Amino acid sequence: MEPKINLAARVKQIKPSPTLAVNAKAKALKAAGADILNFSVGEPDFDTPDHVRAAGKAAIDDGFTRYTAVPGIPELREAIARRFAEDHGWQYTPEQIQVSCGGKHGLYNMAQALFGPGDEVLVLAPYWVSYPDIIQLAGATPVIVPLTEEKDFDLEIEVLVKYVTDKTRGIIINSPSNPTGSVFSREALEAIGKLALEHNWVIITDDIYDTITYNDGKLPHILDVNPALIDQTLVLNGVSKSFAMTGWRIGYTAGPQHIISAMNKIQSQSTSNPSSIAQKAALAAVSGPQDFPTVMKEAFEPRLDYILNALAAIEGVTCVKPSGAFYVFPNISAYYGRTFNGKKIEGSLDMADYLLNEYKIAAVPGVAFGADRFIRFSFATSMDVIEDGMKRFAEALGRLE
Numbered sequence: 180m181e182p183k184i185n186l187a188a189r190v191k192q193i194k195p196s197p198t199l200a201v202n203a204k205a206k207a208l209k210a211a212g213a214d215i216l217n218f219s220v221g222e223p224d225f226d227t228p229d230h231v232r233a234a235g236k237a238a239i240d241d242g243f244t245r246y247t248a249v250p251g252i253p254e255l256r257e258a259i260a261r262r263f264a265e266d267h268g269w270q271y272t273p274e275q276i277q278v279s280c281g282g283k284h285g286l287y288n289m290a291q292a293l294f295g296p297g298d299e300v301l302v303l304a305p306y307w308v309s310y311p312d313i314i315q316l317a318g319a320t321p322v323i324v325p326l327t328e329e330k331d332f333d334l335e336i337e338v339l340v341k342y343v344t345d346k347t348r349g350i351i352i353n354s355p356s357n358p359t360g361s362v363f364s365r366e367a368l369e370a371i372g373k374l375a376l377e378h379n380w381v382i383i384t385d386d387i388y389d390t391i392t393y394n395d396g397k398l399p400h401i402l403d404v405n406p407a408l409i410d411q412t413l414v415l416n417g418v419s420k421s422f423a424m425t426g427w428r429i430g431y432t433a434g435p436q437h438i439i440s441a442m443n444k445i446q447s448q449s450t451s452n453p454s455s456i457a458q459k460a461a462l463a464a465v466s467g468p469q470d471f472p473t474v475m476k477e478a479f480e481p482r483l484d485y486i487l488n489a490l491a492a493i494e495g496v497t498c499v500k501p502s503g504a505f506y507v508f509p510n511i512s513a514y515y516g517r518t519f520n521g522k523k524i525e526g527s528l529d530m531a532d533y534l535l536n537e538y539k540i541a542a543v544p545g546v547a548f549g550a551d552r553f554i555r556f557s558f559a560t561s562m563d564v565i566e567d568g569m570k571r572f573a574e575a576l577g578r579l580e
């Protein structure tokens with residue numbers, strides 16, 4: 180029967196987050212008793228550090244449980260400004276910072292504040308699953324620019340320029356990237372910056388993984404490469420990944436005053452403010468010791484080595500070595516066209532289904548990130564799961580005819 184009430188057109192344009200969907204399916208199968216190896220998770224397998232949890236508890240006990248200022252409590256915005264100054268030398272006032280209900284919501288506020296019908300925003304693929312949909316929810320058009328495995332998913336500026344039109348309003352960059360773990364080279368960032376200055380684009384730089392990197396030396400950042408971009412750049416970060424705080428829902432954005440003020444207007448009419456309790460916990464994270472991401476990174480490193488070796492041993496599979504984050508994004512397309520029980524594996528969705536149904540491995544199909552030849556494994560899981568999972572994965576591929 181047709182439902183009585185019609186939905187708004189915008190809902191039909193977007194899809195539910197595929198990563199959250201795979202994770203939900205894996206959890207449901209596990210709850211039903213299946214021996215699932217879950218590689219779909221997009222969050223650290225660590226507990227929030229003790230001092231951060233204690234700050235959250237203290238906030239409750241102290242009765243810090245009311246509405247806060249729309250952009251977040253001043254002491255948190257001050258601490259974030261100090262963090263940016265210490266880490267990069269960037270001078271933001273607390274008024275130039277908005278705290279939101281997670282990094283994802285910061286992106287949502289930005290898109291609502293900046294983009295509308297007729298606007299195009301450049302999104303580099305493989306992209307984080309939410310970028311295109313958040314842009315579409317603002318009525319604007321995501322324009323997908325392909326990055327290639329051959330270039331380690333670095334940006335090729337001669338490819339990018341083919342997608343630029345007089346409607347291009349901005350670009351989203353994510354370095355280290357989810358799902359590839361790749362970082363942009365200084366040259367690529369310089370080239371993006373040059374175009375942005377020339378065409379007055381807004382640059383949205385999603386730095387959520389910037390504390391989890393496997394390369395020596397400082398990560399190139401577009402604002403460090405070209406400080407002149409400060410008046411047209413929005414810096415997105417948060418505590419979800421760096422302090423294992425995904426459930427607390429705290430992200431933050433720094434940028435030009437008029438854009439942050441517009442984002443605050445949107446926030447005031449939607450969520451009012453992020454949770455008061457979570458803000459106190461985030462304050463402890465941002466202003467306290469900064470060694471926690473390193474502790475996680477040291478746990479991730481041997482897992483990454485193991486996975487890369489295991490993948491390299493599988494015929495036909497290739498994988499760019501990630502420079503950061505906690506994902507590998509192998510190319511499995513050599514196995515497309517092969518069959519299992521007469522059923523052909525046509526792409527990453529079929530492969531993810533096959534792995535989950537036949538081998539109880541949950542991984543996210545590359546098509547969710549705009550790259551169908553790949554599949555994403557998160558290594559924010561135990562070494563036991565990784566060893567077992569890589570064995571099953573090799574077996575699964577070997578069995579295809």
Ligand SMILES: *Cc1c(COP(=O)(O)O)cnc(C)c1O
Pocket residue numbers: 221280281282283284307353356357385387417418419420425428429430
């Ligand atoms: C996890 C993630 C975010 C932010 O997540 P929140 O939980 O909303 O803070 C932003 N960008 C990327 C690429 C991510 O993977």
